Amino acid sequence: MATPAYSRRDLAFQLHEVLHAEALARFPYFQDHDRGSIDLVLDTAGQFAETLLRPLLTELDRREPQLVDGTIRLHPGVRPIIQRFGEDGWISALFPYEEGGQQMPHVVYSAAVFAMQATNYSASVPPFLTLGAANLLRSFAAPALAAAFTPPMYAGQWQGTMALTEPDAGSSLSDITTSAEPTADGYYRMRGQKIYISSGDHDACDNVVHLMLAKIKGGPAGAKGISLFVVPRQRVAQGLPTGxxxxxxxxxxxxxxxxxxxxxxxxxxxIAHLMIGGADDCRGYLVGEPNKGLSYMFQMMNEARLAVGVSAAAIGTAAYHAALEYARARPQGRPIASRDVAQPQVPIIRHADVKRMLLFQKATMEGALGLLLQCSYYMDVAQVAEGAEKENAELLLDLLMPIAKTYPSEMGVLSTSAAIQVHGGAGYTTDFPVEQFFRESRIHPIHEGTTGIQGLDLLGRKITQHGGRAVGLLLAEMQAAGAAAGAHPELAGLAAQLAKAVGTWQQVTGHLLAVAARDHERFLADATLYLELAGLVVVAWQWLRQATVAQQALPAAHAADQDFYRGKLMAAQYFYEYELVKAPGLAKRLQSANAVTVDMQEAWF
Known part of the structure; x- marks a missing residue:
């Protein structure tokens, strides 16, 4: 059996030892999800990934979809996979029992999705898009409308999409031109086009249900006039589907x-380019109230941003494990201290520079996973808690979302690149999967809001909204982590480094907010670099939490777990010694009076 693309042990560590996810069972909604049931979900996800997803990893990459007679044709193995996602309950797992769901915590679901996507990202995309679209319908559509479309979506028979982007309106959704004209029959007549629609058409399902943004004719201009519609690729002749x-x-x-x-x-x-209403016969059904489509879609977009982070970390992790397996098996060279060519070659994992590359992958990807599961945990608390506990979780989740989307996405590209480097020339060939991982990782800094958009969101909105309360909550979490680490003399240095980095981040934030008062363009010019700085600090916080748990568990651990915990401690040290040390350089740039990107003129390029 091939080496797994992720560490099941690390998932258990992060869920049970760091986050204590089973503690969510104190809420009635999650009361059935104890440690045993969580482990069963992870084991089931692993078996699903190995038996259904892994066999098609390279085939889906080599046999591209083709547009034939107006329909996109996929590899024939995709339809059975989507059907199994539906039959096994993965599409509806997060939803209440009365809707056929499992009331599964988001943090457990994210871990299961991570396992699947590390094994085969492409094959898992269509059903998880359907989940997002179905959740949007069940959240905001009239009951009759949701009941008409969600059952076949849950079953894996109908595909769901989010149809936002247009040729002249990418991230600027206020500029969309797709129109909706009301009719006396209760539906809207839709006209326009959409581009880059993921799973927007394919033959691995019986129908495609688009959750589409459009403007009702005569409505307000700009973003205030955007409404949300259900626009199926195929419809029943009259009325709504019955299932x-x-x-x-x-x-x-x-x-x-x-x-x-x-x-x-x-x-x-x-990814499809769709023409809507060319024959003036496209029917759309309004979701919720007119002109509130963008606010509704933000739910799906926020969920999608967390999902993008999980996907990016999954691919980067798969690349790490492929590189680790190769480095253990590939003999080349001898220890630098030995010049005796008569001695046998050693596996390349014994060379310090190869260990550096592997540590980079381990530190960035396991740190990213920690952040993503932390955000998923906040999502669960925000869903079921009450009062201050609920509000605090909402604030923390909202603040961390741009980082949770971006850090794994950007580091995932670098992790897959490092995996190729570990393989050397072999990594640049299709004989090994890392070249595919490298290509697949590149989409994540782009879709569901580019890195630049996330930087603007963090610095321009999230830092200051609610009077900065979310930042205060996050700082308190970091201080608590530092105090817990401080109980272990071995971690005192890391705790001090985190405190210093947090102070640097606060100083930079104060400086930039002062700039905002006099020059808003300069304030946001380097928002992407600010996001990078925030990502370093936040992931350092996650690593301090992991290191504290590992340090506490190490003395009583058996041999195999001792290796695991020592690996955690070394990865934490690597992150602080090689990654967090970049913070002062970013801080210097962000506080510089030299606004190069603002002052540069187009003609000078």
């Missing part, structure tokens, strides 16, 4: 696939 329809009962809804984008990676999940 009893077969594919033969459906007719075209005038949503035409005009093209398919051939991507750098993630080729098992197609």
């Amino acid at each position: 009893l329809e077969t594919p033969a009962d459906l007719v075209s809804n005038d949503v035409v696939t005009a093209g398919i984008y051939h991507k750098l990676g993630c080729k098992g999940a197609p």
Whole structure:
């Protein structure tokens, strides 16, 4: 059996020893999810990944989707996978029992998704998109509308999408032009086009249900006039679906696939260019109230941003484990201190520079996973708690979301690149999976809000909203982590380094807020670098928490676990010695009076 693409032991460590996820069972909604049930979910996810997803890892990459006779054709192995996602309850797992769900905590679900996507990212994309679309419907649509579309989505029979982007309106959604005209029959007549729609059309399901942003004719201009609609690729002839329809009962809804984008990676999940209402016969159904579409979509976008972080960390982790396996098996050279060519070559993992690259991957990806699971835990508390506990979780989650999306995405690209470097020339060939991981990782800094957009969100909105209360809560969490680490003399140095880095971050924040008062363009010019600084500090906080648990557990651990815990402690040291030390350089740049990017003129390029 092939080496797993992730560490099951690390998932257990992060969920049980660091986060104590089973403590969520104190809330009635999660009372059935004790440690045993959580472990069962992780084991089931691992088996699902190994038996269904791993066999198609390279095939989906080599056999790209094709647009044939107006429909995107996928590898024939994708349909059974999507169906199993539905049959096994993965699409509806987060939802209440009365809706056929499992009331699974987000933190457990994120860990399970991580395991699947580390094994085969492309194959897992379509059903998880359906989850997001279905959740949007169940949250905001009228009950009859949600009941018409969600059952076949939960079952893996119908695909769900989020249809936002247009040719002249990428991140600037206020500029969309897709229109919706009300009719006397209760539906809207839709016209426009959408591009880069993930899983926007394919033959691995019976229908595609688009959650589409559009503007009702005569409504307010800009973002205030955006509404949300259900626009299926196929519809029943009259009225809404009942759930009893077969594919033969459906007719075209005038949503035409005009093209398919051939991507750098993630080729098992197609991206479509859609033309809507070209024959003036496309019906859309309003979700919720008119002109509130953007606020509704933000729910799916926020969930999607956390999901992007999980996906990025999963691929980066898969690359790490592939590089680790290769480094242990590949003999080359001898220890630097030995010049005796008569001695046998040693595995490259014994060379310090190779260990540096592997430590970089381990430290960034396991740190990123810690942050993502932490955010998922806050999401659970925000969902079911009450009063101050609920409010605090909401504030922390909102503040950390841009970092949770971006840090894994940017570091995932670097992790997969390091994996290729560990392989040397072999990593640049299709003989090993790391070149595929490198290509697949590149999408994550782009979709669901580019890194630049996330930087603007963090610095321009999240830091100051609610009077800065979220920042205060996060600082308190970091101080608590430092105090816990301080109980162990071995970690006192790391705790002091984190405190210093937090002080640097606070100083930079104060400086930039002063700049904002006199020059808003300069204030936000380096928001991406500010986001990078925040990411270093936040992940350092996560590593201090992991190191504290490892240090406390080490004395009583058996041999295998001692290796695991020592690996955690060394990865924490690496992060502080090699990554967190970048913070002062970023701080110097962010406090400089020299605004290079603002002052540079187009003609000078």
